[in-house]
Amino acid sequence: MELWWAYLLLGGAVGFFAGLLGVGGGGIMVPVLTSIFIATGVAPGQQVHLALATSMAAIIVTSFASARSHHRHQAVLWPVVWRMSPGIVAGTLLAALLASFLSSYYLALFFCIFMAYVALQLLLNIKPKASRTLPGTAALVGTGFGIGGISALVAIGGGSLTVPFLTWCNVKMQQAIGTSAALGLPIAISGTLGYALSGWLSSAGHASASDTVLPWGCVGYVYLPAVLLISVVSAVTAPLGVQLAQRLPVSTLKKIFALLLVSLSAKMLHSVLTAVV
Structure with a gap:
């Protein structure tokens, strides 16, 4: 906790950008937390795992607040939420459990590739054209499974995947965003539980190895002190x-944010490679 101030600053940035641009904080939190964990001496094989798990847990509060706000504005299609949630939960849990078997390098590489996709969406303002209607329950469950799995591996609430999918299925943008926000809560909760369990199982399976001992304050891969500090400040x-979203040039800020995502992701991958070597 010697870098407690860094968690407070990170929480402030995450909450601000979430409110300003309507984007989740995983793209910022994971690279920054990885750098913090490297600086504080966390074992190389655990740095990215802890960053992903802690980021996932930290977005629970913001996911809940966002879902409640959209529900108040009647922008959530709850039938779609109930039909996609089983797949969301299953995919998120499975991916979080499987993450313990992946090296930090491959997790960081996948994160960078996905953030490049998110940045491209923001830079080009890509919005898929509505070309079909919502599929049946089985297809929604399967789609939810895929969205949940990817979201767990990059510690996001799934908005960059769910919103384009719903828009493509002829759902109005306001309802697509609101429904995506509601689905972000089961992603965050099940992802947190999955990473907590996978971290515990990994530690139990290598109890005698000193380089697999998790830092104090961890529940599995979830570092609770960071979760608490980030969540409290981001809520503020x-x-x-x-408020500033109505006054600032959001389209320009999205492009700046996209470049920030790419820069942080590249820095993260370089840091992980350096730590491994």
Whole structure:
């Protein structure tokens, strides 16, 4: 906890950008947390795992607040949420459990590739054209499974995947965003539980190895002190971002944010490679 101030600053940035641009904080949290864990001496094989798990847990509060806000505005298609949630939960849990078998390098590489995709969406303002209607329950469950799995591996609430999918299925943008926000909560909760369990199982399976001992304050791969500090501050700064969204050039800020995502992701991959070597 010697870098407690860094968690507070990170929480402030995450909450502000979430309120300003309507984006989740995983793209910022994972690279920054990875750098913090490297600086504090966390074992190379656990740095990215802890960053992903801690980021996932930290977005529970913001996911809940976002879902409640959209529900109040009647922008959540709850039948779609109930039909996609079983797949979401299963995919998120499975991916979080499987993450313990993946090296930090491959997790960091996958994260960088996905953030490049998110940045491209923001830079080009890509919005798929509505070309079909919502599929049946089985297809929604399967789609939810895929969205949940990818979301767990990059510690996001799934908005960059769910919103384009729903828009493609002829769902109005406001409802697509609201429904995606509601689905972000089961992603965050099940992802947190999955990473907590996978971290515990990994530690139990290598109890005698000193380089697999998790830092104090961890529940599995979830580092609770960071979760608490990030969540408290982000809850305060998110409303500030919402207020400024009406005054600042959001389209320009999205492009700047996209470049920030790419830069942080590249820095993260370089740091992980350096730590391994």
